[in-house]
Amino acid sequence: MHSGKSAWDGVEGPTEEQVAYCIRCGLCLSVCPTYKESLRETESPRGRVALVAKAIEGELELTRNFKDHMYRCLACLACTHICPVGIKPAELCLEARYAIEQVQPTPLLKPLLFRGIFPRTGLLELLTKPVALYDRSGVRKVVNALGVTGVLPSQLRDMERMLPNRLPWRGTRHQLPDRVLARGERRAHVAYFLGCVQGVMMAEGCKATVEVLAENGCDVVIPKQVKCCGMPMVGYGFKDEARQMARHNIDLLLGLNVEAIITDCATCGSSLKEYPEWLENDPEYAERAKQFAAKVRDISEFLVELGIRPPAGQVGARVTYHDPCHLCRAQGIRSQPREVLRAAGVDLIEMKESDTCCGSAGTQLITHYHTSVGILERKMDNVAATEAEIIASGCPGCQMQLNLGVKRRGLDARVVHPSQLLAQAYRKKKSDE
């Protein structure tokens, strides 16, 4: 019955060596948000590793169901982090997605998302409302093609609620200047990487980051021709397209001769830092990717390295902080955002399980509504227990998801990027002067 041949025979995909050492101890189940929500082994890291192993052994075929399971992983890395043996279930799922897309491309998905929308950020900006995005862009077709049942009305409402209260009229790309000069003594020359989602949805956050950099003595260039960092493509199994983006961004940003490349999006940061791995087999770019990655810093990471200039003002609010998966585990950045918040003078109340995934993971709310919302509810229980007025998190995906959580609960709380609070503290100084 079974060929004994790997399901992704002949293409790049997860290998036996990556799965053989899983001792099936089950420790990873204790941290996996999709397992805790579903209590179903198939949606656990150990289960995902077993699925991939059986596909490699030729005992499972790449059915719609198999594929769906690979897409259900939130890539939150909690399992990778805890696995005592060094198995990387999250990466295995991503690599499996890539392999599957090569063997059996999802009809429509590729041209639509990745030729159509992401590379043309201008187009993305036009579609600011996710609902509109969902309806008009054909994402509905994509979602159906991914094997997920139709979108529910409650889901549409939740997608609306993910948006910040005030959407910018025009994308940040058009609001930010090309260059902002350092205030006070000049300490560094940096480039600001304008991420897609951050740029489109979180204009206030972007402006705050640039402002904070200037307040800390940085000359900031803001190249508008940057392309998407590539993470969504990797998420949907399109490594080649992602590599294209990476090459473009490397050429553009290395050419600027800056000391550091700053991002305020946890996801962008983790993929920009991964470019050397994406391009390790590209003789022309392998070395440049390393030079590039060495310059990439998350805004909080950069500020702490540089030393934050103490603002005269203080933001005396009750704030809790959510650790984005792509910051705390992917980049090991946990203390720095908290230092930024402390520098802003806030009253920081730690929530329980601050580093558990919020369930956003890119498009999970569209593709796996129930799991995503279930995970969010647990997060919001922890948020609510802190009685914070402000929830800070350095990732636009998390911010959108938390925004939804706040609205679903009717909480009286605001979701911001940590940069926004620090910027506020600097501004206070000015208005007081």
Added chain:
Amino acid sequence: MIEPRIIKELQNLVGKQHVLTSPEDLVAYSYDGTFAERRPDVVVSPNSTEQVSQIMGLAYREEIPVVPRGMASGLAAASVPINGGIVLNLCRMNRILEIDELNFTVTAEAGVVTQDLADAVARKGLFYPPDPSSIKQSTLGGNAACNAGGPRCLKYGVTSDYVRGLTVVLADGRVIKTGGKAIKNVTGYNLTQLFVGSEGTLGVITELILKLIPLPKVARTAKAVFPKLADASQCVNRILTAGITPATIELMDETTIATIEEAMHLNLPLDVEAILIIESDGMDEQRVNQEIEAIADICRATGAREVQVARTEKERNDLWVARRAISPSLARRAPNKLGEDISVPRSAIPDAVAAIKEISRQVRIPIAIFGHAGDGNLHPNILFDRRDPVQVEKMKKAAAEIFRVALQLGGTLSGEHGVGSLKRPFVEQDVGPVFIDVMNQIKKALDPKNILNPGKVIPGPVPGGRDLFAW
């Protein structure tokens, strides 16, 4: 294969989304914490004792094998469905029903994760001591079904010492309640303890009443390095005969030390035969301090080259890092391991370790030994790669030899992991024919159609299936 009408009936009982039949789901429920695997025909996840009872009624009528399953962390392939049939996943039954702060008991469903229970009672100043190293990924039902132990059992005992009462669904679907909150109870046979350790072969545990004790306030830990393993063993005996009962005495041998060091670089000495990690706990800080100092003195007097007593919580954690690193370090060295857990009289530990080392040399396969020295429970871990048939043969040979050594020294096959399917072929050697006969009669009385986890624990042919490990 299970007929569609039965699947339909199961769906009506628990809801469609809780009956899984896709190949992906069956793969995910085909294994436990060992290397064994076999797909079930269907996975059913009930949410109440009543649903379990209805499922068992159906399975009894149709004579379908049922394998109860917790979190599948088991190390004896006990929850691997070697005859196919129904895997009964109890993880949805995860409610803590009552913490009784006056009677010191907790009532909880079988699917509660043990760590969650321990945390919940600790918040009320109470203590549930059984602490299998798998505490975060195993369930109360699984712990009771395997009578799990843990490092702390030297002082506090094993799971069975804390089970006061059970709700169990029998093979034909009837529900029995045993024991209760009362401390003293001799009304009828002690059926509670019959179900404890029965590995899902006599009934499905759905609810447990567990005993609690007051939470100890302080704990202190020491690490002692012994050039000679015999001295370490001597030290353990001296501590216990001095009237001191530490919470834990953990031992690692030189192969284990070398393997951890290779993987983790913790600056462990590579020229010694044994390290002991000893922890003392209690209510009174002064007494605990005196105890750990007395232990440290005994270690020095019995030949320890170096004794370190943790002063802060951080130092204490650092000492435990090495112990916790054992499993993963072993896993980095070879893809598969057979983790045995023989148990010998405490005084026989040096002989057991020496004999196992000899086996390792003779069979030429690495075996790391660590375990709970205070109670004579050793975990010789045979390291191998199941993709290599030569290594698999060696693994089987070494395992059989280790069992022989355990029996020779007056010990037993399994201290805490259970028999499952892995140790089944060796049970008779250990317990003898009369014991087997009695087990068979109990099994027949409670499960006349042999549908509950068939092919586990009691030796014999596997009906309609294959013995995964025909050694």
